[in-house]
Amino acid sequence: MRYVTLRVSPTEGEAFHPLGRALSADEAVERGNIHRVEMLDDGSGLLLAEARGDVARYREILTESEYVYDFSIVEDDGWWYSYTHFEPNEDNREMLELQYESELAVETPIEVQADGAFVLTLVGPMGAFREATPTDTDAYTVEVLETGEHHPELGDLFLSLTERQREVLEAATDLGYYDNPRQATHEDIAADVGAAPSTVGEHLRKIESRVFAHLVR
Template sequence: MRYAKCIIIPDDEGLHPVDRRIEAHPDISRDLLHNVNLLADETIVTLYQFTGDRDALKSILEDSSRVRKYQLSGVDDVIHAYIHVEADDRLVGLLSMLTKFEFIFDTPLEFTRRGGLCVTMIGDVKSFQKAVPDVPDGIRLKLLKTGSYEPDTDRLYSQLTDRQQEILRTAVDMGYYDVPRAVTHDDIGEELGCTGGTVGGHLRKIESKLLSQVVP
């Protein structure tokens, strides 16, 4: 079993008008795309993870005629969003290509800082080359690497934002989780150039996010 890791790079129109509006909002960050499915009627259902202003996100979803329905959950500024949208030709074309060549995504999919979507596609290695001509106009695939596929042992860690990963790595490296504890929030904050309160807030969110998925 093989995989190809690549970045999906859309043009200025984005992958879908609703996604483009969310991306452009200054108070909403697209963190992860946990799932995306093309239905038989060529509508699309997605499961996003956002960080930011919940009311701003609701306003975008309610104002769009392309959104059939949505549901939001999560705590604080972390938002999980189930969104069912009307089809967009380029996204339908991309998902149809994946079905045609029998690819599956290794989820979650990660958004890049430049607006792309980093994906790992699992399938037959020969199909990767055959699929390139079927990529819809306005979308470019940048291949990062290929290899033999093994399940991602860093799945939980990958669900954290870049800033959360940085804070958690620093806390572990400095001994915050040692017994006895070697450093305080203030020590970590001094290392990262922020306050101890900021560090404590991030660590509580990180622990809530990870432990809620570990404990049955």
């Protein structure tokens, strides 16, 4: 398994989304790491991120943004965590779709730098990098910071799976696919996750190959 750490920088401004630009432009708020970001079936996005500074101003920015459907904030010592349901723009959708369809997993947290760039690490088999690693576009530029062999600890092995693989694995476990005797088929899992049975079978083979290869090592 390989990893590559990238610095992805917006070509204009200090963020990839109008909400991010509003937060970056406000001196009362400091953006922190992104712990989770994903796109829902309806095309909207979910974001779990850190920030610090003036939490009242942060709430005000999110409340006034036309791109925010809903949000909640959990305050902690120094940093707080915001869970935001938002409307992605075209660039966000392209990046999230690439993440969702790829065999590469994104390690979290994703570092948000002062100039709006993201520093993130992708993990996966060598062959997947040829097609799924982001390259420069009109919206962003990509710089490779580091690459090499990746050896996940057992505790973060689940996180080394792709979003789609984790979804399939969770459904398989919940439905009893790994029970003895087995309680579910590929068809049952496919109906739960909205995929073809053959696609489910392929995902499960890749998941099992990655897990067993790690345990043998």
